[in-house]
Amino acid sequence: MRxxxxxxIWRLAVLFLxxxxxxxxxxxxTAFRGVFRPRRFSLHFLDILxxxxxxxxxxxxxxxxxxxxxxxxxxxxxxxxxxxxxCLVGELVYALAYRSFTLAKKGGRWTKTKVIVPSRxxxxxxxxxxxxxxxxxxxxxxxxxxxxxxxxxxxxxESPPDERxxxxxxxxxxxxxxxxxxxPPAGEPPxxxxxxxxxxxxLPS
Numbered sequence: 001m002r003x004x005x006x007x008x009i010w011r012l013a014v015l016f017l018x019x020x021x022x023x024x025x026x027x028x029x030t031a032f033r034g035v036f037r038p039r040r041f042s043l044h045f046l047d048i049l050x051x052x053x054x055x056x057x058x059x060x061x062x063x064x065x066x067x068x069x070x071x072x073x074x075x076x077x078x079x080x081x082x083x084x085x086x087c088l089v090g091e092l093v094y095a096l097a098y099r100s101f102t103l104a105k106k107g108g109r110w111t112k113t114k115v116i117v118p119s120r121x122x123x124x125x126x127x128x129x130x131x132x133x134x135x136x137x138x139x140x141x142x143x144x145x146x147x148x149x150x151x152x153x154x155x156x157x158e159s160p161p162d163e164r165x166x167x168x169x170x171x172x173x174x175x176x177x178x179x180x181x182x183x184p185p186a187g188e189p190p191x192x193x194x195x196x197x198x199x200x201x202x203l204p205s
Contacts, residue, residue, distance in 0.1 A: 019077065019078040022078070022082055028094075035102055
């Protein structure tokens, strides 16, 4: 059974338009890569994802138009549509897509710095204030009041500061066994002079 000419022309036109659509999508994807510059892993992942999407769309179009039959006019129509679109409007589509993605990138950056970040800070500050108002912190009884520091007292020293002994500090009170004249009491022998010096002959024995 021969296919009518009108049906063949319709199939060629649909496949030709499919090639044009693939070319436009390719230019848009290229502009997206040029603006956002994804990293190596992300770039390979996006390439694979875009290729699978294009192959799936082309397979669906071929199945709907030609019932999945691969004829010679199928790849020819797709390639002609891709080449025609790339030569006539490829640069224009790329320029428009590049400008659109650039504006979208600047708008997203402005929205992040002027809207999202201040809103997040305001919400965090308001929530902390509401939390402190609804659930005020309970002060610990062992802690000293604000503005006062605990005294530094050593546990082993219980004497007041004025009664602590001071090294090398002379005492004003004479010892209990000393006489007012500086002489030894009666009935006691004179004390030997230090360092073995002879006794003073002027002192009575």
